[in-house]
Amino acid sequence: MGDVTDETPTFLPSLTIIGGGPGGYEAALVAAKLGARVTLVERQGVGGSAVLTDVVPSKTLIAAAESMRRVMAASELGVDLGPAEPRAAMQEVGRRVLSLAGEQSRDIRAALERFGVQVVLGDARVTGPHEVQVRRTDAPADAEPETITSDAILVAVGASPRELPTAKPDGERIFNWKQVYALTELPDHLIVVGSGVTGAEFASAYNRLGAKVTLVSSRDRVLPGEDPDAAALLEDVFRENGLTVIPRSRAEAVERTADGVRVHLSGEGAADRPYVDGSHALVAVGGVPNTAGLGLEDVGVELTASGHVKVDGVSRTSVPSIYAAGDCTGMMALASVAAMQGRIAVAHLLGDALKPLRPHLLASNIFTSPEIATVGVTQEQVDSGRYQADVLRLDFATNPRAKMQGVKEGFVKIFSRQGSGTVLGGVVVAPRASDLIYSIALAVTHKLHVDDLADTFTVYPSMSGSIAEAARRLHVRV
Structure with a gap:
């Protein structure tokens, strides 16, 4: 008699994701890695507007502008660029913007397919708590939409630019x-x-x-x-x-x-x-959520007056099997927030360890010149008395690395809890502040003391040295 093997199949939950932006594709990658069967439906291209028409293109344009800033300041550093006036070649800038957006979209799609995610290009509509109808982009005009049934649905459809009735964009002027x-x-x-x-x-x-x-x-x-x-x-x-x-x-x-x-x-x-x-x-x-015509209200999903999807701390809507992530939820319109909401939704769906979204720990950056990065408690919250904090601002004007690079504007500001010295928040204004804020974000997330920042070695000379110096100035003698 042969061996008897228990071949009870392992349950593989299924997830349908509508929207291929950061909220959608991050959720798809995590879910697929954890063993779920994932179908991702996207209308315009993998990566969504964040990759194709918003974050990636805008930051590529801004990178060109930052290069221009450095070129214009080169003479102050002793670099002679000759008599010709530097200028931006906008056709080449535009070509690079679109090229990088397309390249990033292709990279994301390749990663999704490598992990077994089925990517479908087309328009989707929610027709039930577990049902999505899809009209594929490449289907004949008279073809019937196909129905995808799954254990759960994640809506990550993003937002579109708000238009003023008296300022209609024409794409020319x-x-x-x-x-x-x-x-x-x-x-x-x-x-x-x-x-x-x-x-x-x-x-x-x-x-x-x-x-x-x-x-x-x-x-x-x-x-x-x-x-x-x-x-x-x-x-x-x-x-x-x-x-x-x-x-x-x-x-x-x-x-x-x-x-x-x-x-x-x-x-x-x-x-x-x-x-x-x-x-x-x-x-x-501003933006308008892309929830119109999606069928959400017909299946019981609650929306706000502005059309945003109402979600709880684990990205779940009023219908238990339907989740939502990203700009369509009215949460902070940041790719990092959308991605985190998507990951949290998947963790909740699959019973993985999770922490609900904690907006007070969010690190964000404004890509102006100079950049403005923030995390945690704000100056307004301190001024209003909501938080009792010591505040230390240190300008980069005395930082040796800043001087070497010709950086004249900017500062680091740290908020620490009065009495305990726990780091509550921070602000960095400088070129590449988006990178410099990370150390303060770590301190805020893990409730580090200002002395933890101060006692960590920094490179000399470096812009990050000012973060450690600011923390040292917040030290209280014991």
């Missing part, structure tokens, strides 16, 4: 942040409407690339939701570089003129300037 890469020549005068993160980043980039730029802000300052010291420093840099900021002014309309655009203004700041003329306009006034 008036742009949203998806269309601006169509520019093949440097604008003579770019008017940026919106002083949030997107508006500030594009204004900074085109200013560094050599365009005349005017930024229209409805608030008192640029980046109204960010650290006030950082925002004030950035405005000073803008002014020094010839960028004009029009505060306390709202753009009522943007219209085409014979050879450009006219932005009509209202508000306190527009008392002496009812309009501003330019060659091009970029409207950056």
